Amino acid sequence: MNSLPNLEDLNIFVQVAKRASFAAVAEQLGMSAAFISKRVRLLEQQMGVRLLHRTTRRVSLSEEGERVYQWAQQIFDTVQRMGDDISAQHREPVGQLRVASSLGLGRRFVAPALSELAERYPQLDIRLDVHDRLVDLIEEGVDLDVRVGNAIAAHLIAKPLARNRRVLCAAPEYLRRRGTPRQLAELSSHDCLVIKERDHPFGVWQLQGPQGEQSVRVTGGLSTNHGEVAHQWCLDGRGILLRSYWDVHDSLADGRLVQVLEDYHQAADIWAVYTSPLASSAKVRVAVEFLRQYFAERYSLPGAD
Template identity: 40%
Template sequence: MSRYNDLELFTCIVRKNSLVGAGRELGITGAAVSKRLMALEERLGVRLVQRTTRTLRITPEGERYLQEGKRLLSELDELEQTLRGVTARPAGLLRVNASLGFGRAFVSALLGEFAANYPELEVQLHLSDRPLNLVEEGYDIGIRVGELQDTRLHARKLRSNRRCICAAPAYLDKFGTPANLNELSAHSVIVLHENEQTFGTWHLQNEGRRETLKVRARMSTNDGETALAWALSGFGLLLRSEWSVQNLLADGSLRPVLPEWYEPADVYAVYPNQDHLSAKTRAFIDFIAAHPVIAG
């Protein structure tokens, strides 16, 4: 049997959660399924499924084999459709990594809307406070905010964005509003520590000028919502993305501080391979880039 036959066998076993059920679907006996599964595990040198008389439980190694296997089967099916001249529709497993804040605010809803358009598609969204290695972790797409660190990845800009300095009126009324960058050192700052950025460092620019500042962090967190709540409570200055604070600035809950200074933080879709993008990956990137919520 080919390795792709082994993948199809294993995905069927997991889907049916039964050796007999998998055999029934594949047109072979449960004993034959068991024999092929044991041969597969022996070849791989790992246990894929823990078996008892009543239940099947997939192991961590089995879960990894399943997820990567689904991807390979989907790509093979897509290749065959392309060679037959059939337009490939998004199908299989789409794995997306995004930042906590932007992922919650935008990506989760957009991914759900996208999945609703393609019933054959499965989606997984992993939100993290720092970008994951897409290749090693097996992700199709990463949604990144700010400077891109991994130059090996291909990127498509989704929207312009900048981080601006702001604070609650209560804080500014009590401690004053900084008139220039030098006065920032006298203020308490709430630091949002994410990605691989140097802690407590702001990289600001104003037209052609660039300044790197070390700020005094009174409070810090890796969660943007927590940082924003502290700022609204008057604990200090906060550097936060415009998409996160624009409504709060508009209604006066926050005030801008040194609005001419900002940190660039454009939003990108990043992916490992530009030449052989799957239909699901290409379709989702096109969908999210054109969506009015992102494109404005």
């Protein structure tokens, strides 16, 4: 190796190693897969070793690549901690803040909240990614995940933003046509609009009721990974929907939807989740407090303390 590796290329290599895909990293960074591959090849030439095994189907680390990856991880983790430590000394948060959320919650609440946060703290460089899956905060370099659902891994720090639950609802026209279910088991004979949630198995509704937690497997002719699509299908009378109260409360209030099986719900509070190394980060601390106030001013669950 004739010189120190280019840190930008080294970071690209680390991302490829994590994702095992040039295309995934290219999409993440807004670059072409050919450019990503070229930068890794330049790094290999500079270091004089092959870092990756490439086939038409997959990318994997070579023995030397594994060693470089481990060292690079330590380097970038140290740089991140340095930045967080310096940021913590500032009264004003600075630097990049990467936030993840689900599709519906991200659009409805998180995106406008971050827009206001950026206006208040212009030294923050905020990026929001929305997903229909839970993100790996460490592997994907996410600072803060705003998520719905109470199943949170023990190694993560979770701060409550708002009380929430998912409720069962349907359009009056659907209930006139198919009847109103009176018992949970009757859902299996109804058309149910199934959403691929980030925190629950697909096609199984786990609900809290008078007899504790119960599960029911549901099916229907329509399913999606986008809550707004399912909400519209429900308004169109296509089936019964299990959806967060924050998303359907307007439709319930104006009578376009009717809550069914009101004794049953799914706990789905809204949380700000981050890793312990970021606990002292000014940018994360400010973002969490801002989001907590934002939700408090704009969303209230009936019956919540």
